[in-house]
Amino acid sequence: MGKLARKVALIGAGMSKFGQHFPEKRNPDMWVDAWIDAVEKTDNGIEPKDIDACYVGNYSSDLFNHQGHLGPQMADLVGLTPKPAARFEGACASSGIAMRQAILAIASGVHDVIAVCGCECMTEQPTVNVTDVLATASDNIFEYPAGATFPGLYGTIASAHFKKYGTTAEDLMNVGIKNHANGAENPYAQMQQSIKDLMNSKKARYEKQGREVPDWQNELDFLKSSSNPIIAYPLRLFDCSLITDGAACLFLAAENKAKDFTDTPLWIAGTGQGSAALSVHDREEITSFAATKEAARQAYEMAGMGPKDIQIAEVHDCFTIAEILAMEDLGFYEKGKAAEAVRNGESKLDGKLPINTSGGLKSKGHPVGATGAAQAVEIFKQMRGIAERNRQVQFDVERAMTHNLGGSGASCVVTIYEK
Numbered sequence: 415m416g417k418l419a420r421k422v423a424l425i426g427a428g429m430s431k432f433g434q435h436f437p438e439k440r441n442p443d444m445w446v447d448a449w450i451d452a453v454e455k456t457d458n459g460i461e462p463k464d465i466d467a468c469y470v471g472n473y474s475s476d477l478f479n480h481q482g483h484l485g486p487q488m489a490d491l492v493g494l495t496p497k498p499a500a501r502f503e504g505a506c507a508s509s510g511i512a513m514r515q516a517i518l519a520i521a522s523g524v525h526d527v528i529a530v531c532g533c534e535c536m537t538e539q540p541t542v543n544v545t546d547v548l549a550t551a552s553d554n555i556f557e558y559p560a561g562a563t564f565p566g567l568y569g570t571i572a573s574a575h576f577k578k579y580g581t582t583a584e585d586l587m588n589v590g591i592k593n594h595a596n597g598a599e600n601p602y603a604q605m606q607q608s609i610k611d612l613m614n615s616k617k618a619r620y621e622k623q624g625r626e627v628p629d630w631q632n633e634l635d636f637l638k639s640s641s642n643p644i645i646a647y648p649l650r651l652f653d654c655s656l657i658t659d660g661a662a663c664l665f666l667a668a669e670n671k672a673k674d675f676t677d678t679p680l681w682i683a684g685t686g687q688g689s690a691a692l693s694v695h696d697r698e699e700i701t702s703f704a705a706t707k708e709a710a711r712q713a714y715e716m717a718g719m720g721p722k723d724i725q726i727a728e729v730h731d732c733f734t735i736a737e738i739l740a741m742e743d744l745g746f747y748e749k750g751k752a753a754e755a756v757r758n759g760e761s762k763l764d765g766k767l768p769i770n771t772s773g774g775l776k777s778k779g780h781p782v783g784a785t786g787a788a789q790a791v792e793i794f795k796q797m798r799g800i801a802e803r804n805r806q807v808q809f810d811v812e813r814a815m816t817h818n819l820g821g822s823g824a825s826c827v828v829t830i831y832e833k
Contacts, residue, residue, distance in 0.1 A: 415686070415715040418521035421669035423679030424831065426456030427794035429787075432660035432779035433604045436537045441475060441484070442491050444661035445533050449492050452663035455794070457676040460665055462493035464675075466525035469516045470501045471509025471532040472783035477547045479538055488531045498525075503783075505551035506732060508532065509662065510786025510818030510827035514685050516666050517829075526668045532787030533661035544657050548782070551821040553693040565654060565733070567694050567822045569646035572735040575701045576648065579750030583648050586734040587637045588756045590652045590776055593731060596763060597773020599805035604658050604779030609633040616641060653734040658779030662787035664794075680797050683719065683813070684830040686712025692824045703823035706743040713815075713828040714745075721745035724830070725811050726796055727767070728789035730819035731774040740817050741769065744828070763805060771796055771805050786818035786827060793831055 428451025430444040439447075453460055468489040476482045489499035502512040509532025516528040536544055549558045552567060562570075575581045590609065597603040598611065607615070613636040620627045630636045642650045665675070672679040688708030691697050697704070714720055721744060729744070731737035741752035746767060755761060761769040772778045772792035775785060795801040797811045811833075818827045 415712045417716060418517070418682065420521055420523065422517050422520045422682045423667050423669065423672035424664060424682065424790065424794055425667045425672050425675040425679050426452045426460060426665035427663065427791040428452030428455050429602055429662040429791045430660050431602050432658050432781060434537045435659040436535055439659065440479060440535045440538070441472070441481070441533045441661065442487065444535065444659060445488050445531055445663070446491055448531070448661040448663040452665060456665060457678070458674065460675055465494060465497070465527050465529050467498040467519070468494045468529045468531060469512040470499065471512035471530065471787060472501055473503060473505055473508045473534060474547050474550070475535070477550070479535055488533070492529070494529065504825045505820035506730065506780070506782045506785055507818045507820030507825045507827050508783040508786065510816070510829070511687065511825070513664060513666070513787060513790060513829065514687055514827050517682050517685050520666055520668050526671045528666050530664040530666065530787055531661065532784035534781035534783035535659045536657050536781060537659050541657065556693055556695060564822065565646035565649055568733040568735055569649045570694065571700050571739070571822070572648050572733070575735060575738070578701050581738065581750070581753045584634060585738065585753035585756060586649070586653050587634055589731065589734040589737050590637070591633050592756065592762055593770050593774040593776040596771050596805050597777025599803040600773050600778055601802050603773045603777055604656050605773070605777045609636065609652070612636070649733055649735070655732045655775040655780035658781040660779060660781035660784045660788065662784045662791050664787050664790055678798065680794060680831050680833060682829065683832040684713035684715070684717030686710060686716065686828045688712070688826045690824050692821070694822050701739070702749065703739060703743050703819070703826065705823055705826035706740060706817065706819065706828070709826040709828040710744050713830050717830045717832070719813065719830060723813050724767070724815045725809070725813050726771060726793070726807060727769050727815040727817065728772060728774070728792050729769055729817040730785070731770060731776050732780060732819065734776065736819065737770065737774065744815070744817060763807060768807050771801065771807060786816065789816040789818060790829070797831060797833060
């Protein structure tokens, strides 16, 4: 991987609040919210006339909302037509791919400034339909007809990791506990409650109803109880990300334009994209994602960095096991060692490598087409020192990473940022 032909900077980033917004809001409304938030976070302001194109990451507005052709719709809402506008689809990695294509377009010299939109409105459909739509990102010949939805596929991956490396259900619970603690400090998150908050709330409700109050001593007791039912063994309810509506907006600019908008641009040091067999059963190894390893290899090589250079990361925890796999596949830990690092608190906000300071997909929410761009929003805030409430890391972040996965690991985009 060579260097980018010219430097590209992230100059502004914002997002809508993630949550259940239908019918009050759909993709157009949330995109406008995200656009306004990003404009407000661009130091010297930015206007439609400054922007050359709009790249939209969205997985399935066609099936969720009966609306295709999203590129020009999103561009028109913020005054960007008749400039180029296109939609990019890569399952849950859709806006990560849109961002990467924007980086490459700017580096090539075709455009100087691009707005990246990530959006998804999922709650317009009932849960059974959402499950059906998401399953279209899996193999429709062998997996889906056999009933292998994504909880089932990731449950299989978790079981294999358990057997090969001795990972346990408690290790997955520790990931969820950590991410909910971070999400409780994120005003844009869908679930702004820690696992402890949820546990105590349920205890109080039982007491008010005159029911026997469970003797939960800590979060692990709660997560091992019937209040956290099995969804697809060994994954329980709190191992799974949420059905979410939301949007995110990024402004990217070439080096010669970046200083028009900010004195403190964040530079794209490296970007990579990988792929793998769509069917899990076709892969030689299911406790590691080849797409992640390839995307990371490309990004590290372009940046001239390695895993030890990364100070914080937003990784794709669509299920808690996915965070553990990401920590290993990105090279932060040897295979089978990430669970121990989580137990030791190394990935916490005050740990040696804070991961998912936003709360991750697990707590912040996972509007699939918006997730990759939203990860970049969190990195923007952490590197600029403007993360809300009490989740700002207590050191100067010079280098960071986002890891955006698609489906059951068939697509992946990794991006490295530096000051």
